[in-house]
Amino acid sequence: MMSIKAFGIVSSPDNSVHVEGLQDYRPIGAFSFLGRFRVIDFPISNMSNSDINRIQVYVQSRPRSIAEHVGSGRHYNINSKRGKIQLLFSENSSSRSIYNNDISAYLENIDIIQRMHQEYVIIAPSYMVYKQDYRQLLETHVASGADITLLYHKVDNAREYFKNCHTLSLNRQKGVQSIGKNMGTAKDKNIFMETYCMKRDTFVQLVKAASWESSIYTLSDIVNIKCKDLDVRGYQHRGYFATLTSLNDYFNASLELLNYDIASDLFRAEWPIYTRTTDSCPTEYFESSKVTNSFVSNGCLIEGTVENSIIGRGVVIKKGAVIRNSIVLAYATVEEDIRIENAILDKWAHIIHAKEIIGEPDAPQYIKRQDTL
Amino acid sequence: MMSIKAFGIVSSPDNSVHVEGLQDYRPIGAFSFLGRFRVIDFPISNMSNSDINRIQVYVQSRPRSIAEHVGSGRHYNINSKRGKIQLLFSENSSSRSIYNNDISAYLENIDIIQRMHQEYVIIAPSYMVYKQDYRQLLETHVASGADITLLYHKVDNAREYFKNCHTLSLNRQKGVQSIGKNMGTAKDKNIFMETYCMKRDTFVQLVKAASWESSIYTLSDIVNIKCKDLDVRGYQHRGYFATLTSLNDYFNASLELLNYDIASDLFRAEWPIYTRTTDSCPTEYFESSKVTNSFVSNGCLIEGTVENSIIGRGVVIKKGAVIRNSIVLAYATVEEDIRIENAILDKWAHIIHAKEIIGEPDAPQYIKRQDTL
Amino acid sequence: MAQNEMLAMILAGGRGSRLKDLTTKVAKPAVFYGGKYRIIDFPLSNCANSGIDIVGVLTQYESVLLNSYVAQDGRWGLDSKDSGVYVLTPREKADEGLDVYRGTADAISQNIDFIDTYDPEYLLILSGDHIYKMNYAKMLEYHKAMNADATIAVRGVPMKEASRFGIMNTDGKGRIVEFEEKPAKPKSNLASMGIYIFTWKPLRKMLVEDMKNPNSNHDFGKDIIPKMLNDKKGLFAYEFKGYWKDVGTIDSLWEANMDLLDPKNPLSLNDSSWLIYTEDVSTLPQYIGNDAKIKCAYITQGVRVEGSVTNSVLFTGAVVEKGAKVIDSVLMPGVVVEEGATVTRALVAENVRIGAKARIGSKNSENIELVAKNVKGGTK
């Protein structure tokens, strides 16, 4: 991979975000996605495919799963000498306080940021899924002469969705006038994808400025304030885009990909999404299996019925069991004749006694990790 | 490497230990040792050389340096599929409370411990330096029929040294009667090396028992209590042994190795101490250099005088500068004509204006990371 | 430091010509098996799982793909500091001409300098084209316990078939007293698996002598083992009881794949304590479409099934389009079965496209059909 003049930062969500259930066990970046991936595979693969070979991943609480999954980063196809994926921790990691935000994490590691050789930085969130060539973003940024370029996605369903997200107000020249919160007041919005491109020096100045102004300011707060003084522009993203900042968002974003056309647009041979392999063997389907419209990972044993669902690695679905509109995470077992609908079964869940687990399409039932029901 | 029936745990010191200065920036396991190593290289290399290929490393505060240094563990010669070095974090990592001890870290990760395939566990501290073949320890443990075997070192200077350490009271059959604290009351003591060998199941029971009895109990506390009920034995270690639980201990343990015979006994070709390479080039000595009785790492530029010292990677010592009885950590620079004695210069320290930095042999002067003096 | 106690050398130079078009471009050890593997993944994963760090792979013939494949030693975790998989091809020395390997023993002899670099105590010799799971560390323990010069892995074959194999006759305590290649009247049913552990120093001496012997075939089975027996060396048989298959023909390759559909299949690739490692791919998980029907199948990631699949094994990236039927077949990576086509009792080679409505194979065929070229669409 040829290297470009930017390093990458994969950011953590601030403490206002909490995904019920799932996030009790791991940060959003470590959520399983579409069975064989983890959410953080998307920002890192985007960076790797964009020739970014120095990447900082900021982790807050419960870093084990991210640390293990990212490892040395070789599976992301980054030269292990010239490049590096570095995990950066913030010391306040476990505290839920409002002071524990992205700016405080960057400040704690500001020496390391300042020592980076690259002139530019691309910051992308660990809690959104999309495909983007950051070389194009950087080229556009440099050519435009802007101080900061922000990635956004135009949506027409902001009334119902993207509730936790920031929005951009743009002028005709794509200048960003302000960053606000999506209050669900209008259907058409430019959702801010929490993705930034700027010079490293500008970034360092912003971090320092934010911390001087207020210790609860986040990066988007300070950029919002600087919109008046700096040339801040928007860059429109097209294609699949999902934010995973609530259990519903996660559920919908996953099941949306059961439309194979959408999925195969997100996963293209020339833009591989890398992940860590678990060396599981192929999945075995038995005499009695009935599977339709589903993504199934390797290592499963399937005797029952699966419809419109996403099945993680090493899942066992016994005879007569029916899984519908559900997400089953790795190593869960569903015993005979059990019916599961609109549910999310976390890793190692074992469903034996509960005859039925039924959620609503807009309120999926969540089953805890290692729960035996 | 053939694998043995034990997995390894590299433990963190409890919060009663604090090494002035150095530990503000990294845990003891990440301390630089003898220029090119980090302390944690010793327990991990001991395990790797003993055919232990599944290793859990417990990290508390400031995990970045350990996470980066250990990485995927390939440099420790462990098969990257069959084996694994796993970093385990404890959520209370940043808190200095007495509740934040080894037992609470093991409890938080008890599922992972229980899922290990191996029948035995070897627990070794990340804050001591020694060489030990754990295969011999395990064989002796299994052959003796003991429930727990503890590694100890016989010393005759316990009045002055090993102040923070535990001691073992042994009977004639090497049975451990109790574990105590070294109060400096006698010169001959069996210093407990915080290294345990036992069945995984015994370990899990001890962890659970400790947490039931008292939330401030440590592993050594519970083993001390169980000495009555269980067959706990000592196994004597011979050779170089250092505890790094104070700045003085660190200073003395390092300089002791300037005796080349002691150093070459610790570093033997058939028992390699692995570390992460930094790809620095050889060290350049100039016309005016005078270097004696010192260990020098790669990547240095030496124009001045170095005596009885340990010089880390990429250190610059300018003309006329004199370094004596000191430890200079990586990337520090000592400008012309400066005199440094009995000091520890932390990483990236830059000595320009201070003409002299002089400590005492039993109270070395510590210069902070990145300090410009 | 036990790491170089035993070095493994995998003989991977076989042409595998009975596998026909499957081996015109790749050597037999690189042939696909089991939905996501290549055959050589088995000995390599066995080495990794047995704690062997250094593996030499001896190749010749059309092996550019095999060489590149095994060179990526991270696939089997053999990429840590002192580990590695090394491709060893016949080579030209400063004072000799360039040569091919003349026999199995010659392949080792030509690489004595490579082996010497690691100075092992024991040498494990394996074949690159067998499918099985075996812990070589246990075999080494046996070798040491018997104080053997050589230990040969054997397995029991049906007595009536024994005359097709190299048979080891033992003294009842494991010691081999006689070796008969394809005996007309076999005295035992213990067939050699072509897996040897030798104590290296004495073997090295024998190999050096054998190289100079103009009457030798330079082969372990024909020369080295008989000579060792003759010299009254300690040769021991180590009996292996698990699943083992040498897939020499299209039919046996197909059969070995079908074995995986048996829920009681003893190869149990699902066993997390002895995983078989292979190339990692960046694909979607398998997608099973709206109208798909799957009964008894072994399917891996990256496959897309919109049609019907029965009793079949589907490799990475295979596609079964709407209305297509795949029965009792093996689809290798990237095979596309277009709409309405039917594939029965066939083994379809990598990246082959079966045109819409084409019909391949038949339910009652005697042999399995190998489809190595694209098939045009049918009319029916």
Added chain:
Amino acid sequence: MAQNEMLAMILAGGRGSRLKDLTTKVAKPAVFYGGKYRIIDFPLSNCANSGIDIVGVLTQYESVLLNSYVAQDGRWGLDSKDSGVYVLTPREKADEGLDVYRGTADAISQNIDFIDTYDPEYLLILSGDHIYKMNYAKMLEYHKAMNADATIAVRGVPMKEASRFGIMNTDGKGRIVEFEEKPAKPKSNLASMGIYIFTWKPLRKMLVEDMKNPNSNHDFGKDIIPKMLNDKKGLFAYEFKGYWKDVGTIDSLWEANMDLLDPKNPLSLNDSSWLIYTEDVSTLPQYIGNDAKIKCAYITQGVRVEGSVTNSVLFTGAVVEKGAKVIDSVLMPGVVVEEGATVTRALVAENVRIGAKARIGSKNSENIELVAKNVKGGTK
């Protein structure tokens, strides 16, 4: 995905016979240089630092060590998912005999199938035995900007020495109009460095034709480049201005090592933005003893100096005992200079032991002494 935009092929088959005993056991690219490196670390590290992921290393002759060395691709970070260093030796194909590489172009031609696997747009051809730091990504940018068919790296040599080189005559705008091998009357001082970027598709076509040409030497310099000039293809010269050395003789290898003692040495191995990677070793740091005297030296980890070292380069594990003197010399890995011995203007080969009180070399010798065998102790 830019990763296979450009593939690198390193020609590493040279015997390097002028390096005498240093190359009887190892190929020239594996020769040690600079205290801890081997020569081939330079092109390989340049590739890694230039963002090239796939490197083929073409070896022949005595290359078991070289092959094993480069196969450990993690040394240069070339071990991530789609990266790799692949050893390519001459090989036997199903339908042909086994052959050596007949010339530089033939070495590439014989591996067209390997290159095709990665389908690159550009091919970078390097030599395995040059010492220099160069960003090939910048050379590729130039190649693209010029819309070239081939770009050849050149460096200015003193005009009076130009007749010893392959000289490129350009039109003043970088376009090569003429290539003269060792011209009696050179028209320019731009010497070819043997570093080429070719646009792959047209080169591939030329190579296929060249293979069939019985009158060709199958060499880039003798056949391919002249033919391209003849065909009026776009050939451009890319001028390189940094440190560059082809260490063909013992004297020049010694000299290149001595260059590192110059504080202004332009190779600057200390530059963290362009590190040269090499084998990692598990040793102590360098230990400088109580009575040691060191003036102007380049010393690496694992060295122990108890005596005196002046103007010298010491490799991993070298030992200079008490009272021993090492002056203007290069001690390769594992060399031991025993008590009281003196080594002057010498290059001591790997693991050689210089006995106590022995005297090697002299201050005023015309040539550097190569010491390739143990030297017995002296009496004086």
